[in-house]
Amino acid sequence: MNDLADKRVLITGASTGIGAAAAKAFAAHGAVVRVHYNQSRDEAEAVATDIVKAGGRADLIQADLTQPHTAESLVHAAAKSMGGLDILVNNAGSLCGRTPFGEWDDALYERVMALNVRAVIDACQAATPYLDAAGGGAIINLGSIAAVDGGGPGSGHYAAAKAYVHTLTRHMARDLAKRNIRVNAIAPGVIATPFHAKTPPERMAAMRAAVPAGRVGEPQDCVGPILFLASDQMSGYVTGQILHVNGGQLMP
DSSP: OGGGTTOEEEETTOSSHHHHHHHHHHHHTTOEEEEEESSOHHHHHHHHHHHHHTTOEEEEEEOOTTSTTHHHHHHHHHHHHHTSOSEEEEOOOOOOSOOOGGGOOHHHHHHHHIIIIIHHHHHHHHHHHHHHHTTOEEEEEEOOTHHHHOOSTTOHHHHHHHHHHHHHHHHHHHHHGGGTEEEEEEEEOSBOSGGGTTSOHHHHHHHHHTOTTSSOBOHHHHHHHHHHHHOHHHHTTOOSOEEEESTTSOOO
16 A cells, blocks of 8 residues: 555544554554644653654644644644645544433533544544645544444443444545545444453453454554555545444444
């Protein structure tokens, strides 16, 4: 996939997990990468250091995407530092805590939707002019198996937010296709990342047992699908798709 060389890539939530693995992979293919983080500066620095030591190009960029308009500022700052933007990966997301349905309140709703929905919309809107200026590009959103199956205990808002992301991806793909901007999503199943660090062992065991492949996924399992959707050589006629990465747990 030599068409990723010199592409300018912004990955949100890239300090750990899927985002970190994707950042290293893009850099290994010659892309210029901006590693976004919020609080995990040490982890983000480690990712960027690993990339640079391997001969790649990466730098850090901080933003709290739960706050209004910060996603826009993040995109503008990243594009300015790289001289433009070719690929946006909206990876940042969180449950913001597992909360039973009967205990939901407005504050939880606002937190979950701000990070998982509003930040994605704002980042995509801010990125579009840069992708236009580049003659087109790719947006890859991170959805979830939860968007289809309703999510695990206490994750209803998150599941609904990811369903929004899936539908938003399809809408944006239609809206931006004539501008040569492809918009797709991957929908990971259970992936061994810090996202699941607080999941009780018995819950993880049950989720593992539900996967036909016999194991939970690793961040690296999501890298190939992300690079595929970013590459015009590999997926130039692919847009509006939700690519499920779940070891067979869900086959929509």
